[in-house]
Amino acid sequence: SRAVLGGGLYAKSSTVQLSGKAKVENNVGFRDGGGLYFGKDTISWLIDVTIRGNRAECPVRLGTTSCPDWSNSATKEGIYSFCIHPSCTGYLGRGGAVFVEAATSFDARRSHFLINTASSGGGIYAKDTLAVKIYEGSSFIQNICQRSIALASSVSFSANGGAIYISLTIFKSTSEFNLARPEISGTTFKNNRVEEGGGGGAIFWSVIPG
DSSP states (O other), X not given: OEEEEOSSEEESSOEEEEOSSOEEESOEEEEEOSSEEXXXXXXXXXXXXXXXXXXXXXXXXXXXXXXXXXTTOEEXXXXXXXXXXXXXXXXXXXXXXXXXXXXXXXXXXXXXXXXXXXXXOSSEEEESOSEEEEESSOEEESOEEOOOGGGTTOSSOOOOOSXXXXXXXXXXXXXHXXXXXXXXXXXXXXXXXXXXXXXXXXXXXXXXXX
């Protein structure tokens, strides 16, 4: 499946549970959330779920700059000339498996994130979500952060978090900020990587300077 946000599933102000050996595979999110997108005020649980082969990646058409169905949206820079979907021109692409932003909580138990790809947060990209918990036999294997074709001509490029990217850029109160302790336990990380210009082959964690 393909969508601008959340190639497999998009949820906002919702409660979502995926379980029973559910599989989220081979979806594409043009901007954020190759597999799953959990937005503001969403509570989510993943239990015994496999999320495999999803990509946060802007679609391109190589070898042409004529694409009237895409409003002739194209980059014209010599060998880097191609049509690019107008919804995501110049966009980074975050969360190959899962994108989480301003959610209430994200909880993954015995869930597996395999061979997902994005420009940042190859497995999970979680931003401004205080309660993030990954535990009890979960795994992240061969997730990748890399430059997408759509960003081929971008001089400045930096990716972070081959498996997981977690950041807090805002918080409502000191008490809430003090609760911001992502919990990751009993989880395997293997062969995750950042291909270019960034950090955290497995985990990248960033907070507002105190």
